[in-house]
Amino acid sequence: MDAVRVVIAECQVDYGGRLTAHLPMARRLIVVKADGSVSVHADDRAYKPLNWMSPPCTTTITPAAQADLGATTADIDPRVREVWMIRSKSGDFLQISVGEIELDYTTELGIDPGLRKDGVEAHLQALLAENPATFGEGWSVVQREYMTAIGPVDLLCRDELGCYVAVEVKRRGEIDGVEQLTRYLDLMNRDPLLGEVRGVFAAQQIKPQARTLATDRGISCLVVDYDALRGLDHAEDRLF
Amino acid sequence: MDAVRVVIAECQVDYGGRLTAHLPMARRLIVVKADGSVSVHADDRAYKPLNWMSPPCTTTITPAAQADLGATTADIDPRVREVWMIRSKSGDFLQISVGEIELDYTTELGIDPGLRKDGVEAHLQALLAENPATFGEGWSVVQREYMTAIGPVDLLCRDELGCYVAVEVKRRGEIDGVEQLTRYLDLMNRDPLLGEVRGVFAAQQIKPQARTLATDRGISCLVVDYDALRGLDHAEDRLF
């Protein structure tokens, strides 16, 4: 069924799976997408639903009269007209007890052309790789995504003295990124071929605690101006 | 305006802010909530919209004819009937160029009674705090959320010999949790008042890599059975 269904109705919701959750009866927006996913929204909390079921999952709709026959645990709310049971393969379930329905609209949307993004971490890494002078005069990039046993280092560089430097690139520099770079440096500094490897933590923004931790570990911090870098990039495009 | 608005329409979307993104013209589901948030959905990707604007933000709707007057950069798609400009205070914007509208429905949902959850990390921590024998005979809990300079340790305990033990509680134990506990232990072991502090990593599930890293650092791992603990809890309720 390749369509979206939008429902506004009184409903009560019970979820069981990685946790259990309950929503008392109230009027809400229910969206069923072509992928089978179901989400239940209140009129706040931005785009996050109160409760949901991710695809793949299957929905079974039962009239309240029949659902009643199987109900042994508790009385069914008399307002309930039908029960939607949505199950995933992992055993999660979302039970929506639907009362009065105010809107029930189904339509086809077709395939979406998809989203084009610009400005994510990968672009920042690419721009830095093309402009190693951002780190300092005489710096060069040895390799992007330099593989180690525990994962890829974003940029492996050499400084003006030829010393290796591992660069961790983040859009927003937080403590996790420093931990990540620390793990790489610990490993790389056991490799005699590389000699002593220094670390640079490069991000558009660096949180104070991340900077403190980095400094404490002898890692340099570099705040990168994405727009300026992109400008450099465009300037080069014009020159050559 | 305390209401939800559900629109199904042809639209093109342009976002600028922390990154830039573009969606070509296609039929989509647009949801405007009472908090002012706007989200644009395709019929897949579960509950995540293709693009959105989080509250607080303000929406200005302009008929295409007028929007055209201000258009200097590019021709406006002739299918566009009105332009929604949604702006946040931080300068992010979401521009939705709306074409043919298939559905436009607005209604009040009222205040939602809200979601009740059970089984999150806080509950696991509370159950462990009430049942320190889970860690071992003769263990006691000194404090929950024991504050350190770099954040709160989930549980500070004493073992059967009276030695301090820092416990990190997770629903799912992964490498980040081990790093977190390691930072706490590094700090606490500099405090002469505590003496030597050991570490315990307690979770419902522990990933192999997390276990390996923990063991390597002298941190004990404990897999906790949430249901059994809850059972203990209920048993106690009945006994006293």
Place this chain on the structure above:
DNA sequence: ACGTCAATTTCGGGT
């Protein structure tokens, strides 16, 4: 399939 890491993460709680 699993592990790793990014995300316009979002969301809630504390200081």
Place this chain on the structure above:
DNA sequence: ACCCGAAGTTGACGT
């Protein structure tokens, strides 16, 4: 307001 950590995180990518 910022900072921190949890989340039913979700999602993409590589092994």
